[in-house]
Amino acid sequence: MILACHNLNKSFGERIIVKDGSFHIEDREKVAFVGVNGAGKSTILKMIIGEEPTDSGNIVLTKGKTIGYLAQQQNLISGNSIYEELKTAKADIIKLEEQIRTIEHELKGLSGDELQTRLNTYNRLMSEFESKNGYAYESEIIGVLKGLGFQENEFSKEASTLSGGQKTRVSLGKLLLTKPDILLLDEPTNHLDLNSISWLETYLLNYPGAVFIVSHDRFFLNRVVTKVVEIDQGHLRMYNGNYKDYAEKKRQLRDAQMKEYLNQQREIKHQEAVIEKLKSFNREKSIKRAESREKMLDKIERIDKPMDSTQEMHFELNPSCISGNDVLTVEHLTKRFETQTLFSDISFEIKRGEHVAIIGDNGTGKTTLLKILNQVLDADEGAFTLGSKVKIGYYDQEHHVLHDNKTIFEEISDDYPSLTNTQIRNTLAAFQFTADDVFKLIRDLSGGEKGRVSLAKLMLSEANFLILDEPTNHLDITSKEILEQALNDYTGTILYVSHDRYFINQTASRILELVNQTFVNYIGNYDYYLEKKEELTAKYAPVSPETSVNSKVTNPNTFSESQEPFGQKLSWQEQKEAQARERKRKNDLKKTEERIAVLETRNQEIDELMTQEDIYSNSVKCQELAIEKSSNEEELETLYEQWADLAEE
Template sequence: MILACHNLNKAFGEHTIVCDGSFHIEDREKAALVGINGAGKSTILKMIIGEEPLDGGDVILAKGKTLGYLAQRQDLTSGNTIYEEVKSAKADIFAMEAQLRSIEQELKSLTGEDLKNRLDTYNRLQSEYEAKNGYACESEITGVLKGLGFTEDDFSKQTDTLSGGQKTRVSLGKLLLTSPDILLLDEPTNHLDLSSIAWLETYLLNYSGAVLIVSHDRYFLNRVVTKVIEVDQAHIRMYMGNYKAYAAKKQQIRDARLKEYMNQQREIKHQQAVIEKLRSFNREKSIKRAESREKMLDRITPVEKPVESVREMHFSLEPSCISGSDVLTVEHLSKRFDSQQLFQDISFEIHRGEHVAIIGDNGTGKTTLLKIINQVVSADEGSFTLGSKVKIGYYDQEHHVLHDEKTIFDEISDDYPSLTHTQIRNTLAAFQFTGEEVFKQIRTLSGGEKGRVSLAKLMLSEANFLILDEPTNHLDITSKEILEEALNNYSGTVLYVSHDRYFINQTCSRILELVNQTFVNYIGNYDYYLEKKEELTRAYASAPAVSAGIAPSESSSDNQTESKLSWQEQKEQQAKERKRKNDLKKTEEEIAKLEERNTVIDEELTKEEIYSNSIECQKLSTERAENEEKLEALYERWEELAEDV
C-alpha cells in the first residue's frame, strides 16, 4: 500500500465535505476519485498533499515514496520557455551529465592515483546516469511535449505568454517527467485534444507508479482505472473495476437496497394491518397476540430508503418549428490565420435530424468553423447556406453570448421579455440557480456556472439547429448524462465540437474529422470512427495537400459500393438502423414488464387468501400462462432484432 487515508473529516462551515472517509491506493494502482461538482474531490486531493488542513483523520504516505500533484489551474511565472520549463523536471540528470563532461576534461591532465580515483567517480556517475535513462532524457522530454500536443515550433515559446490550458499541459508534462511514486491528477484531460488524451491514456497505463485521478471523462476512466473511489454526500466508498463497472455496481447496490426497503415496508404494513385486525376482535387472546406483534415490529431495524440520484439540471430541448430537409450547405470554404491554413476548399451538407460531431486536434479550426457558420468571423473563401425555416441555437465555449455586466436573471429576462418572473425563476432553478444566486453578475461566475446559464438560454431558444462548442466542458458526469439524454430526445439537428469521446459515442450519428485541412466523413459513432480511422485517413487525408471537399466514409476497393451510396440511401440506412434499435428497446421493455408481472403473480399465488380461492387462483394461473406464451414470442423477436443491430 502506497497511500492510506483513514477517517478523513473536513467541513467548510456547515457544509461537510467528507465524514469519516477512508480509502487506500496500492503500488502501481490506477484509481479514480469521482463525484458531482462540489462533492469535494479537489479538496480531498489538497488534503492529501497538505495544502488543505484536515479536521480529523490521517493521511499516510508509505516511507520513502514521492508524491506529485497536478492542480486544475497553473501559474507559470518562471520566464522559461516551454522546453526549459519541462526540462527542469530532469535537472538532476542534466547536472549529472554536466559533471561527467567536466570529469572527462579533467582526466586528460591526471595521472597515477588521482586518475584512478577520478575514474572511479566517473564510472559510478556513469552507471547512475545510465540507470536513470540519461542518454534518452532529451528524447523523453520531446516525446512527452509532442504527446501533449506541442509542436517543436512551440518549444521556444515563453511560458508566461501561454493560455491557462497551455500552462496546464506544460505542468502536466513536467510532472510526468519527474516520475513520482504516486501521481495526483485533477482533471488532466481538460485542454487536451483527442490525440493527446489517447497518448496520456497509454502513458498512464504503462506508468510504473500509482495514479489517483479526478476526472469527468468517462471514456478516459474506462480505459485507465481499475478502482473507483466515490465521494457521495460526504461519504466515501470504493468500487473495484473501471467507471463502467462502478456505475453498474452502484446501480445494482441501489436496486438491492431499494428492494430490501420496499420488502420491509410491505412487511411492516402487513403486520400493522394484522395488529389492527386482532385489536378489533377486542378479545384478551387477540389483544395479547397484537401486543406480541407490536414488540416484534419495535425490534425491526429500519432500512433507509436509498436516496435518488442527484440531478444537477432538469431540462429538455424542443424546436419551435420543423426546418426544411437541407439544414446547412457548406461550399468551398477556406480559412487561414496569418501563415496557418486551418482548412481549405471544404464542402459538406447537413440534413434535418442529423447529430454531427466535428473532431480533430487542437488548432485545426473546429471552433473557427462554428464561428463562421454563426457569422462571428468571416471565411476567406467559399460560402454556406442555411435551409428553409432553420433557427440556430448557439452554445459558445467562450460564452460570448453572455454579457459580463448583466446578472443571471437579466441575461434571461432581456433575451426573453415575454417570460414572467416566476417562469424565469423556474428555468434558472432547473439549472441549479436559486434564491439570491440569480442576481450574481455573469463576470463573477465560474466556467461551469456560465455553461449552465448558456444551456438555460439554449433550452429557451426553441431552436431547430443546435450548434455547440465543447458543451460538456465544466459539467460533471451526472450533468453530462442529462445533456446526452436531452440531445438524444431532441428532434432537431445538432452540429457540435467536442473532445469528450463518451459523449460523442452516445449522441452522434455522424463524425467529421478535420485533419490535414480537410474533412474525413464517418457515418457512425465514435466506436465506428476508431475502427475506420487509420484506413480512411490514409486514403483521403494522408497528404498535406488534398482534394477539395469532404472525403467519403469508406476507402478500400471492398467498400466502393458503400462509398458511392447516394445521400438518400445513406439516410435510409440510418433510419432503418434507428428503427431496429427502437424496436429492440421496446421489445426489451415489454419483456421486462411481463417478467415483472409474472413475479408479482408468483408472490400472489403463495398467499393463503389466493391459493385457497380456486377462482382467483385459476385466473392468475391463466394470466401467467398467457404471459409465458407472449414472452416466448418476444424472446424470439428480441434475438432477431439483436442479431440485426
Template structure:
C-alpha cells in the first residue's frame, strides 16, 4: 500500500461534501475516482495534496514516496520555450552531465592521487547518470512532447504565448517526466486529441508508479484503471475492475438495493393493512395482536431508496420529418492565411444517420460545423440542405447563450410563446429549480451552461442536430442521458466529439478528418479502430474504398454456423418459455387459492362475530339468564365461538403473511 485515505470528511459552510471517505491505493495500481459533478472528486485530490485540509480523517503516504499532481486549471507562466520548460524537470541530470564533462576536462591535466580521486568521483557520477537515464533524457523529453501533440517546429514557442489547453499539456508533460511514485490527474484528457489520449493511455498503463485519475472519459478509464473509487452522496465505495466492470456492478447493486427497498415498502404496506384489519375485528386479542405488529413495525430499520442521479429528463423530438437527403457538402475548402485546413471535402448525410467527425486538434472539425451552420464562410464549396431540414446547433463554447441573461430569460426570449410555468418545468427537467432559474449565464459553470444549451436544443424540435463537443463539461451520468436521447432521436445528427465512448454508443458512421480530407467508416468507434489501417491503405493506394473494406464483409454474408446456432438458441428459448409459463401458471393458481382462503376466513370470522354479539345480547335478557339450561347452552356456544375465532385469527394472520 502506497497511499490511504482514512475517514476523510469535508464541508464548505453548511454543505457537507465528503463524509468518512476511506480507500487505499497499492503500488503501481491505477485507480479512477468517479462521481457526478459536485461529488467532491477534485476536493479529495486537493486534500490528498494538502492544498485543502480535511475537517476529519487523515491521508497516509508511504514513507519516502513522492507524489505529483495535475489540477484541472493551470496558470503556467514562463518566459522559457516549450522545450526549455520541459527540460527544467531534468535540471539535475543536466547539471550532472555538465559536472561529468568538466571532470573529463580536468582529468586531462591531473596525475597521481589527484587523478585517482577524480576517477573515483567520475565512476560515481557516471553510475548516477546512468541510473537517471541520462543518455536518453533528451529523447525522453521529445517523446513526451510529441506524444502530447506538440510538433518539433513548435518546441521553440514561448510558454507565455500558448493557449490554456497547451499550457495544461506542458504541465502534464512535466509531471510525467518527473516520474513521482504517485501521479494524481484531474481531467487529463480535456485538452488532448484522440491520438494524444491513446498515447497517454499507453504511457500510464506502462508507468511504474501508482496513478489516481479523475476523468469523465469512460473509454480512457476502461483502458487504464483497474479499480474505481466512487463518490456518491458524500460517501465512498471501491470496485475492482475498469469503468465498464464498475458500471455493471453498480447497476446490479442498485437494482438489488432498489428491489430490497421496494420489497420492504411492500411489506410495510402489507403489515399496515394487516394491523388495520386486526383492529377492525375489534376484539381484545386482535387489538393486542395489532399493537404487537405495530411495535415490530417501528423496530424495522428502514432501507433508503437508492439515489438515482439520472433525474435530468431529456427527450429530442423533430417537429417535422425531413426528406431522405438531409445534407450535401461539395468541394468544401477553408484556409486561414498560410494554414490550409481542408480542400475538396465531399460528403452526404441521409435521414436518420448519426455521423461523428473525428480528427486531431486543429484539423478543422469545428470549422466544418460552423460553415454548415452559417457562422463561418467557406473559401469555396457548396452546402446544400435537403427538403424540410430544420437545424438545431449546439456550440461547445456556448456562444449561442447571452452571458448577461438569466436562465429563465434565455429560454423565454428564444421561445416567446412559452408560458412561465412551461419554462420553469423545462428548466427543472434539466435540474434548475427555484431561484436557480434567475442566475445569470455568466455566473454558472461550464456543465450548467451545457445543460441550458441542451434545453434550448430540445425546444428547437429540429430534425438535424449539429453538435460541437456535446459531452464537454458533462458528468458521466449526464453523458449517458444524452446518449440515450440521441439513440432514441428520430432525426439526423452530425457531431464533433473526442469522447470515444460516446462515439461508440451513438455513431452509425464516422468521418475521419485527416490529411486535409475525410475518410469514411460505416460503423462506430470500435469498427473505426479495426478498419483504420485497411481504409487508410486503400485511400493512399486508390481513390475509392471497396464495400468490403467499409463493411468488413460482403452484404448478406454471415458465418455458416450462425443459422444453426440461432436455431439451437430458439429451441432452448422455446423450452425456457414453456417452463416459465408453467411456473407462472402454478404460481397464479397458488395466489388465487390463498386469496380465496383468506376471503373465506374473513367471512367466517365476520359470521362468528355477529353470532357472538347476538349471544351477548341474549345473555342480557331475563328469560335467558333465569333459564339455567338455556344459559349453559349459550355460554358453551360462546366458548366454542371464542376458540374457533382464535383459530381463525391465527389462520387469517398466517394467510395474510404469505401475501
C-alpha cells in the first residue's frame, strides 16, 4: 500500500465534504476518483498533498515515496520556454551530467591517489546517470511534448504566454517526467485532443507508479483504471473494476437499497393498517394488541430512501418547426490565420435529422468552422447555405454568448422577454439554479455553471439545428448522461465538436474528422471511426508534399482523380452509399459463415447418428436423415458460392 486515508472529516461551515471517509491505494494501482461536481474531489486531493487541512483523520504516504499533483488551473511564471519548463523536471540528471563533464576535464591534470579518488566518484556518478536513463532524457522530453499535442515549432514559446489549457498540458508533461511514486491528476484530459488522450492512456497504463485520477471521461476511465473511489454526499466507497464495472455495481446497489426501502415501507404501512383496524374494534384485548404492535413498529430501524447525489438537470430539446431536408451545404470553404491554413476548399452537406460529430487535433480549426457557420467569423473563401426553415441554436464552449455583467435571471429574461418570472425560475430550476442562485452574476460562475446556463438558453431557443462546441466540458458524468438522452430524443439536426469519445459513441450517427486541412467522412459512431480511421485517412486525406508546401488539399466530397480509378469523383452521397454497401457486405459474409457452420455441424451430427444401431436399423429414420443431409448439401453448395463472391468483392 502506498497511500492510506483513514476516517477523514472535512466541512466548510455547515457543508460536509467528507465524513469518516477511508480508502487506500496500492503500489502501481490505477484508481479513479468520481463524484458529481461540487462533491469535494479536488478538496480531498488538496488534503492529501497538504494544501488543505483536514478537520480530523489521518493521511499516510508510505515512507520514502514521492507524490506529484496536477491541479485544474496552472500559473507558469518562470519565464522559461515550453521545452525549458519540462527540462526542469530532469534537473537531477542535468546536474549529474554537469558533474560528470567537470570531472572529465579534471582527470587530465590528476595522478596517483587523487586520480583514483576522482575516478571512483566518476564511475559512481556514471552508474547513477545510466540508471536514471540519462542518455535518453532529451528524447523523453520531446516524446512527452509531442504526445501531449505540442509541435516542435512551439517548443520555444514562453510558457507564461500560453492559454490556460496549454499551461495545463505543460504542467502535466513536467509532472509525468518527474515520475513520482503516486500521481494525483485532477481532470488531466480536459485540454487534450483525441490523439493526446490516447497517448496519455497508454502512458498511464505503463506507468510504474500509482495513479489517482479525477475525471469525467468515461472512455478514458474504462481503459485506464482498475479501481474506483466514489464520493457521494460525504461518504467514500471503493469499487473494484473500471468505470463501467463501477456504474453497474452502483446501479445494482441502488436497486437493492431501493427494494429494501420499499419492502420496509410496505411492511410499515401493513402494520399501521393492522394497528388502526385493531383499535377500531374498541375492545380491551384488541387495543392491547395494537399497542404491542406499535411498540414493535417504533423499534424498527428505518431505512432511508436512496437519494440522488444532487438535483439532476431535466430538460427536453424540442424544435419549434421542421426544417427542409437540406439543412446545411458547405462549398469550397477556406480559412487562414496569418500564414497558417486551418482548412482549405472543404465541402460537405448535412441532412435533416443527422447527428454529426466533428473531431480532430487541437488547432486544426474545428471551433473556427462552427464560428463561421454561426457568423461569428468570416471565411476567407467559399460559402455555406442554410436550408429552408433552418433555425440555429449555438452552444459556445467559451460562453461568449453569455454576458458577464448580467445575472443568470437577466440572461434568460432579456433574451426571452415573453417568459414570466415563474417560467424563468422553473426553467432555471431544471438546470439546478434555485432560490438566490438565479441572481448570481455570470462572471462569478464556474465553467460547469456557465455550461448549464448555456444549455438552458439552448432549450428555450426551440432551434431545429443545434451547433454545439464541446457541450460536455465541465459537466459531471450524471449531467453528461442527461444531455446524451436529450440529444438522442431530439428530432432536429445536430452538428457538434467534442473530444469526449464516450459521448460521441452515444450520440453521433456520423463523424467528420478534420485532418491534413480537409474532412474525412465516417458513416457511424466512434467505434466505427476507430475501425476505419487508418484506411480512410490514407485514402482521402494523405499527407503529401503538395499538402505541406502549398496547403492545398483535396476536397473530401469530390476526391482527386489520382485517388479514384478512371478519373471518377465520389460525391458525399456516393461515399456514404459505398460505405453502407461495405457494411452490408461484411454483415452478409458473417451471416453466410454462420449458416455454413450450422449446416456443416448438423451434417456431422447426421453422420454420427447413422452409425448408431437404433438409427441404421430403422429404414424410415435413415431415409429422413438422408433427405435432410442431401438438402443441407444443396444449400451448402449455394452458400459456398455466395461466400466466395462476397469474399472477392
